[in-house]
Structures are given as C-alpha cells and as structure tokens.
Amino acid sequence: MIKHTSHEIDIVKSDTTKIDAVDFDNLTFGRTFTDHMFICDYENGEWQTPKIIPYQPMTMDPSARVFHYGQAVFEGMKAYKDDDGKVWLFRPIDNFNRINKSATRLAMPEFPQEYFMNGLTTLLKMDSAWVKPGKGNSLYIRPFIIATDPAISASPSNNYRFMIICAPAKAYYTGKIRVLIAEEYSRSANGGVGFAKAAGNYAAQFYPTSLAQKKGFQQVIWTDADTHERLEEAGTMNVFFRINDTLITAPLSDRILDGVTRRSIIQLAEDNGIEVQVRPITVTEIKEASKNGSLKEIFGAGTAVVISPISAFEHADELFELPTIENSYADTLKDKMLNIQHNMDEDKHGWRYQV
Numbered sequence: 001m002i003k004h005t006s007h008e009i010d011i012v013k014s015d016t017t018k019i020d021a022v023d024f025d026n027l028t029f030g031r032t033f034t035d036h037m038f039i040c041d042y043e044n045g046e047w048q049t050p051k052i053i054p055y056q057p058m059t060m061d062p063s064a065r066v067f068h069y070g071q072a073v074f075e076g077m078k079a080y081k082d083d084d085g086k087v088w089l090f091r092p093i094d095n096f097n098r099i100n101k102s103a104t105r106l107a108m109p110e111f112p113q114e115y116f117m118n119g120l121t122t123l124l125k126m127d128s129a130w131v132k133p134g135k136g137n138s139l140y141i142r143p144f145i146i147a148t149d150p151a152i153s154a155s156p157s158n159n160y161r162f163m164i165i166c167a168p169a170k171a172y173y174t175g176k177i178r179v180l181i182a183e184e185y186s187r188s189a190n191g192g193v194g195f196a197k198a199a200g201n202y203a204a205q206f207y208p209t210s211l212a213q214k215k216g217f218q219q220v221i222w223t224d225a226d227t228h229e230r231l232e233e234a235g236t237m238n239v240f241f242r243i244n245d246t247l248i249t250a251p252l253s254d255r256i257l258d259g260v261t262r263r264s265i266i267q268l269a270e271d272n273g274i275e276v277q278v279r280p281i282t283v284t285e286i287k288e289a290s291k292n293g294s295l296k297e298i299f300g301a302g303t304a305v306v307i308s309p310i311s312a313f314e315h316a317d318e319l320f321e322l323p324t325i326e327n328s329y330a331d332t333l334k335d336k337m338l339n340i341q342h343n344m345d346e347d348k349h350g351w352r353y354q355v
C-alpha cells in the first residue's frame with residue numbers, strides 16, 4: 001500500500017483492485033463497491049483530516065448512538081462517464097446542501113463544502129475505472145454521516161463519522177410499476193423529518209411497502225398523514241401526474257424530500273414548453289381524471305432510475321389502469337435528463353460538474 005497526502009486528504013491506496021472480478025453486465029444494485037472509501041471523523045468539535053483508504057469493514061463500539069437512536073443521514077448521487085472517458089457529476093452541490101440540511105434536522109454538525117467536493121472528486125479520480133460509459137450506466141455514490149459516540153443515552157452524539165462509498169450501477173429498465181395509495185400508514189408527518197434523508201425514514205417504509213408488495217404492488221404512493229388525500233411521494237421518489245398536457249407535482253413541505261431529479265424535471269419540462277403546476281393534488285382528483293380519461297401518466301422521479309413510469313394505482317380496493325401512450329412525458333424527459341448527465345446534450349443550466 002502506498003501512503004501519501006494529497007490536497008489535505010491522507011490517502012492509503014489499495015495495491016490490488018477487485019474490478020476484474022466484477023461482472024458489470026449483471027450487477028445487483030448496491031452490492032458491489034469500488035476499491036476505496038472516504039472517511040472523515042468529527043471529534044472535539046471539529047472535522048478531522050479526511051482519509052481515503054481501501055474499502056473495508058470497520059469496527060465500532062456496540063453502544064455507538066447510531067445503532068440505538070438512528071442518528072444517521074445519507075445522500076444518493078451518481079457519476080457518469082462520457083464517450084471520451086470524462087467523468088461527470090450532476091448538480092453535486094445540491095446533494096451537499098441537502099446532507100447538511102438533513103444533518104441539522106438530526107442535530108448533527110454540518111460537513112464543510114471543501115471537504116465534501118475535494119473528497120468526492122479525489123475518490124472518483126482514484127476509482128474512475130469503476131464508472132462505465134454508456135447511457136444509463138453510472139456509479140452510485142453514497143455519502144452518509146453516523147453518530148459514533150459510545151454511549152447509550154438518548155441525546156445527540158459528540159462524535160460523528162462522515163463517509164462516502166460508491167457502487168457501480170447498470171442501466172436498467174424497471175418496467176412499469178403498479179402502486180398502492182397509502183390510506184393507513186404514513187412516511188412522514190408535519191414537523192417531522194420527511195424532508196430530510198434520515199435513515200429511519202426508510203426503515204419506517206419497509207413494513208407498509210412489504211404489505212403492498214404482498215398485494216401485488218411494487219410501491220406505495222404516500223399521502224399526507226392528516227387526511228391521506230394529498231399525493232406526496234412514490235416510494236423513495238417524488239411523484240408527477242400528467243392530466244391532459246399539464247404536469248403536476250406536490251409543493252415541497254417538511255413532509256417531502258426536495259429531490260434533485262424533481263427540480264430538474266420541472267425545469268426541463270418548462271424548457272420544453274410543458275405546463276407544470278406545483279400544487280397539492282388529491283386522490284379524488286386523480287380518480288376522477290382517470291375515470292374521465294384525462295389522467296395520462298403518473299411517474300416517480302429520483303436519482304436511482306431518473307423516471308419510473310407507473311401503469312396502475314389502487315385506492316380503497318378500486319384499481320385504476322393508466323393508458324399506454326406514445327411520446328410520453330416520462331420517456332421524453334428521462335431521455336433529456338440522461339443526455340445531459342452523460343454529456344450528450346447541451347447543459348444550459350450548468351448542472352454538469354466535471355470530476
């Protein structure tokens with residue numbers, strides 16, 4: 001192993017690579033990780049010198065607060081490689097800002113922008129062979145912060161660990177999914193942590209989602225906890241509805257994650273002359289629109305698959321099928337996003353960031 005310091009990051013380079021053993025055509029999402037990982041510890045009220053070391057398990061005291069109180073936040077972003085071998089990020093500052101917003105809500109210290117961008121780009125340069133070219137191929141990047149204090153007392157930790165790990169992701173077509181509209185369970189509440197990428201939000205979704213899956217639905221459309229009337233998110237994606245030729249998505253609130261894809265889709269739709277309405281949209285409205293034929297599309301939007309079209313939804317034991325349409329907004333907007341992300345199209349909003 002070679003040890004040296006670069007841009008104030010202590011680097012221990014792996015002297016072997018696992019890449020030759022990886023079948024990039026048959027990747028299970030989130031199971032294979034690159035050769036290195038980034039670590040920065042928070043101690044004595046300060047972020048310490050960051051490190052990049054070979055990807056490896058780590059030891060932690062069983063009393064670390066993350067295991068007991070779920071003081072943990074994370075991010076999800078991607079790197080893409082163009083045909084010239086250049087590696088690109090998509091709106092990385094948005095993810096940086098969001099992890100700090102999440103951290104603040106969970107009473108955790110903010111991470112410095114310079115450490116985040118320098119750590120991320122250095123890690124990606126070291127593991128750039130893991131980013132495969134080709135539209136849809138990407139390297140999924142998972143920054144996260146956990147509370148490491150060895151103390152089982154229900155109060156914020158004094159010590160934290162910020163890390164970045166990366167997993168190659170294959171272009172995959174998920175097919176259209178069927179969703180169940182939540183009538184009993186909620187993923188978030190007023191004044192809660194729904195807007196944060198807090199680890200516990202995801203654990204809380206697993207059980208209701210598994211009940212929906214038993215009924216033959218892949219995902220749940222989450223509604224507001226008070227009335228279960230307002231449509232807010234689809235699984236771990238923001239959700240869009242097309243009624244006639246208007247695209248509608250719920251306004252942000254403390255119950256909804258401020259998605260980078262959501263924000264980009266709204267902009268791209270507007271750039272392409274599609275009318276977008278950011279306003280509350282209800283179960284009653286989409287049921288009526290489905291019955292009168294004006295509901296043309298529903299899709300989820302998020303980093304993992306960009307856009308996930310929905311073919312049917314169920315509410316109060318009534319199933320509603322969506323029509324199959326030519327030139328769907330889902331296909332058009334997904335293509336435009338992928339082209340920008342892979343440096344195949346003009347980037348007029350300056351969203352791409354070269355590593």
Ligand SMILES: Cc1ncc(COP(=O)(O)O)c(C=O)c1O
Nearest residue numbers: 236237238257259260261302303
């Ligand atoms: C709950 C939730 N909503 C929406 C999104 C989409 O956000 P983004 O487009 O930033 O990936 C995600 C995924 O990160 C999510 O976990």
